[in-house]
Amino acid sequence: MKLYTFFRSSAAFRVRIALNLKGLAYEPQPVSLPKGDHRRPEYARVNPQALVPMLELDDGTRLNQSLAIIEFLDQRYPQPPLVPEDALGRARVRSLALLIACEIHPLNNLRALNYLRKDLGLLEEQVNAWYRHWIAEGLAKLEAELTQSPGAGSFCHGDAPTMADCCLVPQIFNAKRYKSDLTPYPMAMRVFEQCMQLEAFDRAQPSKQPDASE
Numbered sequence: 001m002k003l004y005t006f007f008r009s010s011a012a013f014r015v016r017i018a019l020n021l022k023g024l025a026y027e028p029q030p031v032s033l034p035k036g037d038h039r040r041p042e043y044a045r046v047n048p049q050a051l052v053p054m055l056e057l058d059d060g061t062r063l064n065q066s067l068a069i070i071e072f073l074d075q076r077y078p079q080p081p082l083v084p085e086d087a088l089g090r091a092r093v094r095s096l097a098l099l100i101a102c103e104i105h106p107l108n109n110l111r112a113l114n115y116l117r118k119d120l121g122l123l124e125e126q127v128n129a130w131y132r133h134w135i136a137e138g139l140a141k142l143e144a145e146l147t148q149s150p151g152a153g154s155f156c157h158g159d160a161p162t163m164a165d166c167c168l169v170p171q172i173f174n175a176k177r178y179k180s181d182l183t184p185y186p187m188a189m190r191v192f193e194q195c196m197q198l199e200a201f202d203r204a205q206p207s208k209q210p211d212a213s214e
């Protein structure tokens with residue numbers, strides 16, 4: 001399999017974690033977002049959404065959208081499961097994953113930030129404040145979910161990593177990069193530290209990718 005990825009892309013990071021947890025080998029195909037490689041016609045032809053990640057299977061089939069890719073991997077390679085079997089567990093894991101992937105990430109992705117900078121003329125410090133605002137909003141909700149629900153264990157759901165943890169860890173990396181205050185989220189940070197003990201998460205982190213740079 002080939003994974004179209006960018007070292008700092010948190011959506012690609014989610015899929016890298018899932019592939020590692022499943023023990024699946026893949027060939028990274030770096031797509032530089034700062035250079036705009038994802039907008040070039042060659043890439044847009046293969047991925048009409050012009051985003052990373054994209055997973056290309058050995059038969060040439062291409063999949064995009066990180067959560068759809070992770071659910072595909074989970075069905076095709078069921079061990080270890082990343083989405084629980086039971087209906088309530090599935091709903092809870094998807095809800096936590098979507099809280100990050102839909103309620104935080106789209107407000108802070110590159111094209112949203114570039115629109116603030118280039119089209120609306122915001123200063124860099126204003127853009128950074130925007131970024132931290134949506135992280136704080138989203139992580140506060142996540143923290144409440146983790147502390148109020150009996151479903152949480154040493155990971156977001158129970159005592160093994162799931163798709164929710166695949167989303168949580170990259171989001172915390174982004175928060176750290178933008179120097180967000182993470183002290184209000186002790187439970188989320190405990191889960192983060194627990195995940196980072198695992199080789200599958202550690203190996204997927206931005207600084208360990210072949211295209212990593214400053």
Ligand SMILES: N[C@@H](CCC(=O)N[C@@H](CS)C(=O)NCC(=O)O)C(=O)O
Pocket residue numbers: 008009010011012033038050051052053064065066067101109110111112
């Ligand atoms: N919902 C998509 C989000 C994908 C996405 O926004 N990827 C970012 C990198 S993390 C990207 O390609 N951004 C390019 C841009 O914003 O122009 C997913 O989960 O795969």
